[in-house]
Amino acid sequence: MKFNGRKLSVEAEKNWERLEEIPIKELIGSALRAREKAYAPYSGYAVGAALLTNELRIYTGCNIENAAYGPSICAERTAISKAVSEGWRRFKAIAIAGGPKGETISGYAYPCGVCRQVMREFTDPEQFLVIVAKNETDYRIYDLKELLPDSFGPESLNE
Numbered sequence: 001m002k003f004n005g006r007k008l009s010v011e012a013e014k015n016w017e018r019l020e021e022i023p024i025k026e027l028i029g030s031a032l033r034a035r036e037k038a039y040a041p042y043s044g045y046a047v048g049a050a051l052l053t054n055e056l057r058i059y060t061g062c063n064i065e066n067a068a069y070g071p072s073i074c075a076e077r078t079a080i081s082k083a084v085s086e087g088w089r090r091f092k093a094i095a096i097a098g099g100p101k102g103e104t105i106s107g108y109a110y111p112c113g114v115c116r117q118v119m120r121e122f123t124d125p126e127q128f129l130v131i132v133a134k135n136e137t138d139y140r141i142y143d144l145k146e147l148l149p150d151s152f153g154p155e156s157l158n159e
């Protein structure tokens with residue numbers, strides 16, 4: 001199935017009605033602008049993310065690296081940390097755009113495993129949509145369950 005002319009993954013098709021309430025281009029634009037703020041002097045790889053809360057607020061983030069490497073944080077977790085620290089814990093979607101700093105993006109930046117797990121903490125994997133974008137017209141949409149199948153989440157602790 002196609003949405004806005006874009007190919008959806010098989011799983012994301014199940015959510016296609018929900019896609020209509022998601023401002024995809026605005027999210028991607030926000031991620032691209034956030035990417036300009038990336039602090040990535042070590043990898044040279046700049047990433048921006050824009051997170052949509054259930055209340056339709058957008059929180060953005062960029063990757064922030066560190067000379068000690070380990071403390072570096074990804075764009076996605078920056079955005080999620082900003083939202084959660086301001087009291088927003090339920091999310092509909094995230095757009096991610098990344099590539100070599102200062103260059104036009106030529107590939108899709110998929111979220112790392114740690115970020116997928118952090119998304120899992122605050123979302124329903126069958127509902128939460130992950131948009132990986134090169135620009136506002138070239139993107140792919142997945143749901144989190146596809147990117148993190150058979151996952152461990154908050155409710156697992158009670159099973």
Ligand code: THU
Pocket residue numbers: 040043045046047062063064065072073074075076096098109110111112115
């Ligand atoms: N990075 C992100 O910010 N998000 C991703 O989805 C992948 C990787 C960052 C971490 C690091 O600063 C740089 O990209 C290279 O790994």
